[in-house]
Amino acid sequence: MKGMKILILLISSVVLVTSCEKSDDHYYDYQKTNITYDGTVYDYLIHQPGVYDSLVLMLERLPALKSKLNDPQNEVTFFAVNNRSFELAIANLNSTRMSAGLSPLYIEDFNLNVLDTLAYRYVFDQNIDIHGIRNYKDGQTFASSKYDYTMHTQYRVLTSSGIVGGGEQQIVFSDVNESIYKRYWQSTNTKSVDLQVTNGIFHTLSSQHDFGFGKLNKYFSTN
Structure with missing residues (x-):
C-alpha cells in the first residue's frame, strides 16, 4: 500500500x-x-491587400498621420484596425442614421477633425509590447499620440488544451472614456501582437472591434 x-x-x-x-x-x-518586417507601419499596411484597405483610405485623408506611420525615424506603437472593423462601425452608424431619416456616411465623408481624433487613439509615441506590460497585473495606461488621450492595455493569456495560461497571448486594449471605473470602459482584444517594424511595434486588433470604440455614432448619428 x-x-x-x-x-x-x-x-x-x-x-x-x-x-x-x-x-x-x-x-x-x-x-x-516573434517576427519582424523590413518596412514601416505604413509599408506593412499597404502590402496586406484585402486586410487594411479601409485603414489606408482613412490615412489618405489624414496625411500627417500617414507620414508619421511611414517615417522610419519615428518610434511608434500602432494598433491596426482591419476592414471588418470599419465595416461594423459604419454599418452600426448608418443603421442609426437610417432610423433618423439621414443619408449614409462613409470614410470619405467623415469630418476630418473627428476622424483625426479617433485615429490617433490607436497610435503611441513609444514601444508598447507584451513583455513590457505582462508584469502589471492591473495593466497600464498610456497617452495616445498627438492628443494625449488615455488608453489602457492589459496582458492576458488564453487557455489552451486545458492548460491555464498556455494559449495565445493577447493585449486587452481599452478606451477608458476618461473614467477610472471599468464599467464605463470599452475594450477589444488583439488578434496578433508584437510585429517588429522598422519604426516600432505593430499589433492587430480583433475583427470584432468597432472602429472608434463606438464613437462614430456619438459624432455622426444626428448630422
Whole structure:
C-alpha cells in the first residue's frame, strides 16, 4: 500500500512538471516566433491587400498621420484596425442614421477633425509590447499620440488544451472614456501582437472591434 502511494506521488509529480514545461514552452516559443518586417507601419499596411484597405483610405485623408506611420525615424506603437472593423462601425452608424431619416456616411465623408481624433487613439509615441506590460497585473495606461488621450492595455493569456495560461497571448486594449471605473470602459482584444517594424511595434486588433470604440455614432448619428 505504501508502495502504491509513492507511485501515485511520482506520477503526480511528472504530470505537474510536464504541465509547467508546456506552459514555459509557450513563452519560449513566443520568443522564437516573434517576427519582424523590413518596412514601416505604413509599408506593412499597404502590402496586406484585402486586410487594411479601409485603414489606408482613412490615412489618405489624414496625411500627417500617414507620414508619421511611414517615417522610419519615428518610434511608434500602432494598433491596426482591419476592414471588418470599419465595416461594423459604419454599418452600426448608418443603421442609426437610417432610423433618423439621414443619408449614409462613409470614410470619405467623415469630418476630418473627428476622424483625426479617433485615429490617433490607436497610435503611441513609444514601444508598447507584451513583455513590457505582462508584469502589471492591473495593466497600464498610456497617452495616445498627438492628443494625449488615455488608453489602457492589459496582458492576458488564453487557455489552451486545458492548460491555464498556455494559449495565445493577447493585449486587452481599452478606451477608458476618461473614467477610472471599468464599467464605463470599452475594450477589444488583439488578434496578433508584437510585429517588429522598422519604426516600432505593430499589433492587430480583433475583427470584432468597432472602429472608434463606438464613437462614430456619438459624432455622426444626428448630422
